Amino acid sequence: MDKIIVQGGFPLYGTVKVSGAKNSALPILFSTLLASGNHKLRNIPHLKDIESTLELLQSLNCETTLENHVVTVKTEKTKNLEAHYDLVRKMRAGVLCLGPLLARYGFARVSLPGGCAIGARPINLHLDALEKMGAEIKIAEGYVEATCPKLTGAIIVFDTVTVTGTENILMAATLAQGTTRIENAAKEPEVLDLATYLNKMGAKIKGAGTGIITVEGVTELKAAEFDIMPDRIEAGTLLLAGAISSGEIEIEGFDPELVESVTLKLREIGFKIESLPQGRKGLKIYSSTKWGATDVTTAPFPGFATDLQAQFMALMCLADGTSIINEAIFENRFMHVQELLRLGADISPRTHVAIVRGKPGGLTGAPVMATDLRASASLVLAGLAARGQTTVSRIYHLDRGYENLEKKLASLGANIQRSQ
Numbered sequence: 001m002d003k004i005i006v007q008g009g010f011p012l013y014g015t016v017k018v019s020g021a022k023n024s025a026l027p028i029l030f031s032t033l034l035a036s037g038n039h040k041l042r043n044i045p046h047l048k049d050i051e052s053t054l055e056l057l058q059s060l061n062c063e064t065t066l067e068n069h070v071v072t073v074k075t076e077k078t079k080n081l082e083a084h085y086d087l088v089r090k091m092r093a094g095v096l097c098l099g100p101l102l103a104r105y106g107f108a109r110v111s112l113p114g115g116c117a118i119g120a121r122p123i124n125l126h127l128d129a130l131e132k133m134g135a136e137i138k139i140a141e142g143y144v145e146a147t148c149p150k151l152t153g154a155i156i157v158f159d160t161v162t163v164t165g166t167e168n169i170l171m172a173a174t175l176a177q178g179t180t181r182i183e184n185a186a187k188e189p190e191v192l193d194l195a196t197y198l199n200k201m202g203a204k205i206k207g208a209g210t211g212i213i214t215v216e217g218v219t220e221l222k223a224a225e226f227d228i229m230p231d232r233i234e235a236g237t238l239l240l241a242g243a244i245s246s247g248e249i250e251i252e253g254f255d256p257e258l259v260e261s262v263t264l265k266l267r268e269i270g271f272k273i274e275s276l277p278q279g280r281k282g283l284k285i286y287s288s289t290k291w292g293a294t295d296v297t298t299a300p301f302p303g304f305a306t307d308l309q310a311q312f313m314a315l316m317c318l319a320d321g322t323s324i325i326n327e328a329i330f331e332n333r334f335m336h337v338q339e340l341l342r343l344g345a346d347i348s349p350r351t352h353v354a355i356v357r358g359k360p361g362g363l364t365g366a367p368v369m370a371t372d373l374r375a376s377a378s379l380v381l382a383g384l385a386a387r388g389q390t391t392v393s394r395i396y397h398l399d400r401g402y403e404n405l406e407k408k409l410a411s412l413g414a415n416i417q418r419s420q
Contacts, residue, residue: 004392004406006383007415008365011287012247014412016238018254018282019045019403020069021231024190026093027167028197028226029053032073033060033100034174035201037223039073044228045403048396049091056087056094060101075223078105085111085142091400095123096164098146099172102135106149112142125165129156133169133176153178153217161186161300166213167194173215174203182213188301189258193229200224230254233307234402235283236262237377240311241409242285243271244318245384249412252282259283261304265312269294269319293321293358298329310336310378317345318385319358326353336375339368343379343386365390373401380405384414 020043030053032039044050044066054064054071061078064071081101088094088111101108113123127137127144132155135148153176156169166186171194173180185191187209195208201224204216235251236259242249243266256263256275263273263283272286293316298306306329316323317340327333337349344364346357365388370376376398383390392398395418398405406416 001393001420002395003419004380004395004398005417005419006365006380006390006392008363008383008386008388008390010245010384010413010415012242012245012249012384012409012412012414015250015252016408016412017252018230018235018238020228021190021193022047022049022401023233024193025050025228026053027096027171027190027194028228029057029071029073030096030100031171031194031198031201032057032062032075032223033097034104034171035221035223036075036077039075039223040225041071041073042069042225042227044069044071045231047403048400049093052087052090053093056083056097059084059087060097081105081107082109083111088113093164095126096168096171098126098144099130099168102130102146102148103151103172103175106147108146110144112144123165125158125160125162126168129158129165129169130172132156133172133180151176153180153215155181156183158182158184160184163188163191166191170195170205170213170215171198173217174198174205174221175219176215176217178217180215180217182215183211185211185213186300187211189229189232197224197226200226230258232258233305235259236305236308237311237381237402238408239263239266239273239283239285240308240315241381241384243288243291244315244381245414246287246289247412248285248287250276250282250284252276252280254282256281256283261302262308262312265294265296265304290360291319293319293323293356295324295326297326300329306330306333307374309333310374311381313347313354313356314340314378314382316356316358317347317363317382318360319356320360321358323356323358324353325356328352335371336378339371339375339379340382342366342368343382343390364388367391367393370394370397373397377402377405380409380416384409
């Protein structure tokens with residue numbers, strides 16, 4: 001099993017480009033199930049989750065190719081309406097085939113999802129919404145079976161903000177009869193990206209990116225082409241890598257507004273960050289040998305992303321002062337804390353809150369184990385700043401969501417390598 005070995009103490013310098021967003025690519029790939037024809041999607045990152053998605057699409061009678069970050073999906077009508085456990089268990093996003101299959105074919109049998117073990121993340125909000133649109137739902141033998149000859153538009157009010165729930169209902173509503181109104185919808189940029197592609201396919205969606213989305217159902221959609229947005233979580237991770245290594249790097253190829261919640265915090269604690277010059281999209285972070293502590297509470301977009309909480313905690317382990325990090329999205333997203341403690345961090349975790357007592361220069365390399373995708377990144381970042389060698393095991397989590405992260409960091413001067 002692969003692992004990453006990091007020799008700490010090397011500041012990062014240079015320029016790096018952000019890859020396409022996994023969290024945009026996955027729902028858009030599943031949206032191809034809504035329309036026959038040749039879909040062409042550019043800026044697709046090479047990730048394990050992308051491979052798993054393409055494998056799932058192939059099982060549903062789609063022909064797929066991936067070359068030079070371009071995916072083509074040839075979608076035809078299929079008689080197989082089951083997303084098997086062996087495919088869906090690898091990633092939670094597999095549940096996103098439920099809405100498209102049900103909307104187009106009137107039936108879907110989808111395994112309950114897997115993915116990172118960072119909390120329960122139930123899909124009851126998805127199922128309740130589909131029932132309001134006329135679906136009959138059964139759960140048996142670990143599968144969701146949904147039946148409805150023709151979904152009907154409805155007013156959907158989510159009790160809590162759900163990104164995948166918003167995406168699933170958004171896709172289902174495109175082919176429903178009548179108008180669907182989604183209230184308390186997720187505002188994430190990836191939801192807007194999905195809606196933009198669906199509209200290119202012929203959907204009639206308004207309000208994506210806000211808390212209320214309206215979808216007027218149409219009878220048919222057609223295949224289209226699209227450029228996937230840059231990965232704001234990777235951009236934030238790279239910013240934090242520059243910060244924790246006391247480096248000076250340029251991160252290009254993304255809209256700085258996508259990571260504003262992170263840059264505000266970094267500026268608050270003493271880092272200088274500027275937009276790239278000459279019309280280049282991106283940010284430059286300047287080196288700092290000492291930074292202060294700050295408190296963070298995760299929140300849906302545009303708040304501080306839960307997907308950057310673990311990486312930011314690694315930075316706070318080296319801050320001058322005490323930070324309080326409140327994880328308000330997932331109930332089990334502090335599993336990286338025990339591994340950071342192995343590196344010498346001083347953290348008191350509670351159920352949803354962690355008190356981090358910063359120790360400038362106080363981390364020491366050690367063997368650690370990744371427990372989920374973002375925890376993997378936090379341990380790599382901690383290793384960049386730790387004295388000595390840090391070995392991160394179980395990095396298959398990392399490969400699910402970061403494209404060649406160790407190569408990007410090495411190009412900036414990190415002493416980092418992958419090993420078996």
